[in-house]
Amino acid sequence: MAFSNEQLERYSRHIILKEIGVKGQKKLLNSSVLIIGAGGLGAPAALYLAAAGVGKIGIVDADNVDLSNLQRQVIHTTDDIGKPKVESAAETMKAINPDVEVVTYKDYVSSYNIMELIKDYDFIIDGTDNFPAKFLINDACVMAKKPFSHAGIIRFKGQLMTVVPGEGPCYRCVFKSPPPPDAVPTCKQAGVIGAMGGVIGSLQAMEAIKYITGVGELLVGQLLTYDALKMEFHKIKLPPRGCGCAVCSKDPTITKLIDYAQAACEFKK
Numbered sequence: 001m002a003f004s005n006e007q008l009e010r011y012s013r014h015i016i017l018k019e020i021g022v023k024g025q026k027k028l029l030n031s032s033v034l035i036i037g038a039g040g041l042g043a044p045a046a047l048y049l050a051a052a053g054v055g056k057i058g059i060v061d062a063d064n065v066d067l068s069n070l071q072r073q074v075i076h077t078t079d080d081i082g083k084p085k086v087e088s089a090a091e092t093m094k095a096i097n098p099d100v101e102v103v104t105y106k107d108y109v110s111s112y113n114i115m116e117l118i119k120d121y122d123f124i125i126d127g128t129d130n131f132p133a134k135f136l137i138n139d140a141c142v143m144a145k146k147p148f149s150h151a152g153i154i155r156f157k158g159q160l161m162t163v164v165p166g167e168g169p170c171y172r173c174v175f176k177s178p179p180p181p182d183a184v185p186t187c188k189q190a191g192v193i194g195a196m197g198g199v200i201g202s203l204q205a206m207e208a209i210k211y212i213t214g215v216g217e218l219l220v221g222q223l224l225t226y227d228a229l230k231m232e233f234h235k236i237k238l239p240p241r242g243c244g245c246a247v248c249s250k251d252p253t254i255t256k257l258i259d260y261a262q263a264a265c266e267f268k269k
């Protein structure tokens with residue numbers, strides 16, 4: 001595949017990087033990333049991955065754009081209110097970069113559809129905001145051996161880890177099972193500073209780009225935490241993979257996907 005003049009110009013700031021170059025840019029154009037959630041995390045991740053020229057981007061979200069989303073979900077505009085989020089996100093991504101094929105799934109992830117959703121993608125971004133979805137994505141990605149980026153944001157705090165099944169610990173190695181419903185407030189209940197999605201969602205895009213191009217060190221085996229009020233980033237070393245984990249140890253006790261009760265969870269925003 002030879003680059004057109006337009007592509008050479010569009011990706012010139014990537015191509016000039018010795019770590020990326022023509023070879024890395026081709027890898028990006030031939031790669032695919034699935035973003036689950038077109039919200040606070042998924043929005044910046046989708047913008048940067050589209051701009052970077054990731055060849056195929058899938059986006060999963062069942063909701064429509066709401067006025068209260070616009071404070072942080074920067075892929076949607078005021079004119080998009082009422083539109084399906086996946087449609088609004090796809091329009092913005094295509095407007096940024098016509099090289100990108102965008103595939104939309106207006107749906108929630110569940111044990112019924114997640115394996116089918118993730119199977120054709122190289123890397124998965126968990127941009128969801130609730131524990132049932134986060135454990136489901138982890139377990140499905142471990143079972144399907146798909147690398148993914150986990151992230152969570154609330155108030156002025158964010159966290160991030162990258163899971164490469166077979167190489168490092170999974171989300172469940174660290175957080176054994178979902179907290180009881182209502183034990184942890186949602187962003188709707190507790191609030192979140194809009195730019196937090198920008199910081200952490202962009203880091204998720206960065207991990208996807210590093211995984212695809214093979215550049216640098218991934219955030220595997222470590223949890224990055226960010227406290228915006230203190231402007232502190234910390235990397236916490238995680239226990240090795242598998243030991244006692246219900247899903248990624250040698251003898252897993254979880255071998256089927258679980259749909260945890262969502263009744264008490266804010267599943268929408």
Ligand code: ZN
Nearest residue numbers: 170173245248
């Ligand atoms: Zn594990």
